[in-house]
Amino acid sequence: MATNNSQVNYSDYVRKFWKLFLYSFGGVILFFLLASWGFFGKMPSFDELENPDTNIATEIISSDGVTLGKFYKENRTPVKYQDLPDHLVKALVATEDERFYEHSGIDARGTLRAISSLGRSGGASTITQQLAKNLFHGEGSKFLPFRIIQKCKEWIIATKLERQYTKQEIIALYLNKVDFVNSAVGIRSAAKIYMNKEPKDLSIEESALFVGMLKNPALFNPTKEKRKEKVLNRRNTVFDQMVKNKVITKEVAEALKKRPVKINFKPESHAEGTATYFREYLREHLKPIIKKIEEEKGEEIDLYTAGLKIYTTIDSRMQQYAEEAVEEHLSNLQPEFNRRQKKNPTAPFLDITPEETQKIMNQAMKNSERWRVMSINGKSDAEIKQSFEVPAKMKIFTWKGEKDTIMKPIDSILYYKHFLQTGMMAMEPQTGHVKAWVGGINYKYFQYDHVGQGARQVGSTFKPFVYATAIDRLGKSPCDMIMDSPFTILKGDNNDKDWTPNNSDGKFRGLVSMKKALANSINTVSARLIHEVGAPAVVDMAKNLGVTAKIPNRPAIALGAVEITVEEMVAAFSTFANEGVYIKPQIITKIEDKNGVVIYQPVPESHDVVNKDVAYTIIKLMEGVTESGTGSRLRWAASAPSNFLTGVPYNIKGPVAGKTGTSQNNSDGWFIGMVPNLAAGVWVGNEDRSAHFEATSMGQGATTALPIYGIFMRKCLADKTLNVSTKPFERPANMSIKVDCAPEPTRVIDSTATDSTAAPVDAQPDTDGLDNL
Numbered sequence: 007m008a009t010n011n012s013q014v015n016y017s018d019y020v021r022k023f024w025k026l027f028l029y030s031f032g033g034v035i036l037f038f039l040l041a042s043w044g045f046f047g048k049m050p051s052f053d054e055l056e057n058p059d060t061n062i063a064t065e066i067i068s069s070d071g072v073t074l075g076k077f078y079k080e081n082r083t084p085v086k087y088q089d090l091p092d093h094l095v096k097a098l099v100a101t102e103d104e105r106f107y108e109h110s111g112i113d114a115r116g117t118l119r120a121i122s123s124l125g126r127s128g129g130a131s132t133i134t135q136q137l138a139k140n141l142f143h144g145e146g147s148k149f150l151p152f153r154i155i156q157k158c159k160e161w162i163i164a165t166k167l168e169r170q171y172t173k174q175e176i177i178a179l180y181l182n183k184v185d186f187v188n189s190a191v192g193i194r195s196a197a198k199i200y201m202n203k204e205p206k207d208l209s210i211e212e213s214a215l216f217v218g219m220l221k222n223p224a225l226f227n228p229t230k231e232k233r234k235e236k237v238l239n240r241r242n243t244v245f246d247q248m249v250k251n252k253v254i255t256k257e258v259a260e261a262l263k264k265r266p267v268k269i270n271f272k273p274e275s276h277a278e279g280t281a282t283y284f285r286e287y288l289r290e291h292l293k294p295i296i297k298k299i300e301e302e303k304g305e306e307i308d309l310y311t312a313g314l315k316i317y318t319t320i321d322s323r324m325q326q327y328a329e330e331a332v333e334e335h336l337s338n339l340q341p342e343f344n345r346r347q348k349k350n351p352t353a354p355f356l357d358i359t360p361e362e363t364q365k366i367m368n369q370a371m372k373n374s375e376r377w378r379v380m381s382i383n384g385k386s387d388a389e390i391k392q393s394f395e396v397p398a399k400m401k402i403f404t405w406k407g408e409k410d411t412i413m414k415p416i417d418s419i420l421y422y423k424h425f426l427q428t429g430m431m432a433m434e435p436q437t438g439h440v441k442a443w444v445g446g447i448n449y450k451y452f453q454y455d456h457v458g459q460g461a462r463q464v465g466s467t468f469k470p471f472v473y474a475t476a477i478d479r480l481g482k483s484p485c486d487m488i489m490d491s492p493f494t495i496l497k498g499d500n501n502d503k504d505w506t507p508n509n510s511d512g513k514f515r516g517l518v519s520m521k522k523a524l525a526n527s528i529n530t531v532s533a534r535l536i537h538e539v540g541a542p543a544v545v546d547m548a549k550n551l552g553v554t555a556k557i558p559n560r561p562a563i564a565l566g567a568v569e570i571t572v573e574e575m576v577a578a579f580s581t582f583a584n585e586g587v588y589i590k591p592q593i594i595t596k597i598e599d600k601n602g603v604v605i606y607q608p609v610p611e612s613h614d615v616v617n618k619d620v621a622y623t624i625i626k627l628m629e630g631v632t633e634s635g636t637g638s639r640l641r642w643a644a645s646a647p648s649n650f651l652t653g654v655p656y657n658i659k660g661p662v663a664g665k666t667g668t669s670q671n672n673s674d675g676w677f678i679g680m681v682p683n684l685a686a687g688v689w690v691g692n693e694d695r696s697a698h699f700e701a702t703s704m705g706q707g708a709t710t711a712l713p714i715y716g717i718f719m720r721k722c723l724a725d726k727t728l729n730v731s732t733k734p735f736e737r738p739a740n741m742s743i744k745v746d747c748a749p750e751p752t753r754v755i756d757s758t759a760t761d762s763t764a765a766p767v768d769a770q771p772d773t774d775g776l777d778n779l
């Protein structure tokens with residue numbers, strides 16, 4: 007029988023199969039080894055895995071623990087695992103990686119399923135692999151060979167991460183790194199921007215919404231009205247996954263699905279939010295501090311990526327009340343200003359020539375962003391000026407919100423020149439801690455800071471410095487009588503011409519006490535005092551009180567012909583509330599690095615200015631201002647709210663020391679007030695001094711600035727958690743200066759006479775009569 011020589015030799019096929027298998031397996035192993043050795047590109051080192059190089063926003067924190075804002079390139083502020091709600095973690099695992107707690111970085115079952123279905127069953131990336139991708143190479147390549155290499159790297163990094171970190175730490179790292187769009191990087195920023203909450207306060211449906219966004223944050227963005235249904239369906243898919251993985255019951259899921267998607271979208275930017283002017287001032291204030299820290303540590307610190315925590319002195323509640331006070335009053339006062347400008351052909355400017363008006367407008371054009379950009383692009387001055395005459399679409403600021411309009415850029419400049427501006431600061435006298443800082447009415451549209459940046463003429467708020475000098479140097483008392491009558495300071499040392507100061511109402515009262523003179527802001531008394539004590543002594547007093555502006559050695563400074571910032575004025579007044587000790591304003595309590603190590607703590611700057619008796623005497627003098635003088639409307643208590651002309655019922659009952667001030671032509675209105683543990687100052691005026699109220703009744707500090715202080719204090723006193731004092735200022739033991747004066751009648755004499763004649767008059771309005779300087 008013949009043999010079959012064609013019989014198949016299966017052993018050859020077996021050998022070839024195993025050879026192919028071993029070569030393939032070896033090739034895969036070699037591929038992974040080469041990848042891990044960095045042959046296909048750098049792999050993260052042990053130190054990089056231990057400390058991933060991520061951009062962490064620097065956080066600005068208030069004294070009461072509230073985040074005021076951030077400095078960032080990537081708006082990301084990490085949270086710890088224990089600060090994540092349990093339902094957020096469970097929703098994440100149920101949706102993104104069901105076997106997260108079972109694998110060691112790679113889900114073999116999921117990977118095989120994805121390969122066998124050619125990816126139709128979904129991706130196989132675990133949470134750890136997604137973290138590896140986000141940390142070390144970002145978005146996956148569209149080119150298949152490169153994507154295979156990236157995937158290989160993700161597997162290697164994922165297994166290393168699993169050895170390096172606990173499962174809880176991986177969850178936290180992942181949620182801290184995910185980009186939820188709209189400048190929300192990480193779950194904390196997302197919770198703050200989309201819900202205005204901390205992550206721990208998220209509801210289960212809010213957590214499901216964020217987990218649903220992970221698949222495609224741009225596609226499932228809840229701020230997009232057109233994608234509302236997609237977002238809802240995706241969120242409900244997360245509920246289904248939670249049911250599948252037995253995190254919630256089907257009944258609970260069905261009930262949750264009926265709830266609509268709700269967000270409280272508050273985008274974070276440097277130009278919006280709380281304490282915008284303060285944050286910008288802080289940024290500049292930090293530059294020398296960061297430089298000093300860098301020198302001490304021997305390494306560079308990027309404010310925008312270092313993850314610092316800047317602990318500030320600002321109290322978020324007081325800051326809110328200050329911003330509300332500004333809006334409540336100026337949104338009410340602005341329409342009245344505009345109404346009174348309707349018949350002014352040069353509105354909003356008064357008493358200037360057309361040439362002066364054009365000069366103002368030309369300067370405003372040159373200071374604009376439009377001019378800067380067109381100049382960079384090579385446009386001539388004539389071309390740029392012509393562009394200001396071409397109508398354009400724009401958003402403009404109004405007190406009722408942003409408004410879309412079409413306007414010539416030159417007209418928009420004139421529109422913004424109408425707006426009353428303000429600067430307000432509140433400070434704790436005993437520590438120098440700044441508690442509130444409002445540098446203007448809207449940082450997005452008006453970026454000039456009127457607290458720390460802009461110095462304005464202070465008017466009668468300078469008078470307490472004159473009184474303090476006279477009391478300290480000459481031993482005077484608030485009860486001392488001084489003549490309110492016409493007189494002239496002759497030309498002499500430090501006075502280049504004869505000066506005859508006037509009272510704003512043109513009336514004179516004869517002999518009055520110093521207490522009454524300051525309460526009613528009588529100009530001639532301040533002038534007599536500076537004539538007695540000497541202008542240089544008053545200049546020295548102002549310098550000791552922290553005023554850095556150059557002050558001329560002239561008697562006219564007694565009426566406030568000096569430009570000083572709100573910050574310096576509040577600090578100076580606080581000295582009297584702090585028993586005569588000046589403390590430089592503090593805005594930072596400490597700075598921590600991203601690991602919580604304190605790297606900076608400021609040392610308070612302070613020095614003695616006057617003794618306790620003198621300081622208390624000035625306080626008593628300024629209490630007279632709010633009791634019976636130009637600041638007495640703080641005490642008004644009406645049965646119903648009234649307008650700014652008759653005074654809002656602030657009903658401030660506790661002791662308040664204060665001073666109003668109004669500069670020449672009503673260009674600047676001031677009020678500075680103090681209780682024992684809080685001083686606050688307010689300035690109100692237009693950007694240009696030539697734009698102002700014509701009538702003193704409207705332009706004086708008692709009308710423009712004092713109401714902001716009154717509203718602010720009313721809110722602060724109503725908030726018992728702030729512990730703003732309603733007690734009297736502490737009187738020094740064995741007081742050496744007489745401060746308790748007997749009542750005196752109000753008298754008036756003819757403006758041309760030199761002796762007093764009895765005739766009762768009302769307190770003169772708060773203006774400083776500087777027009778005769």
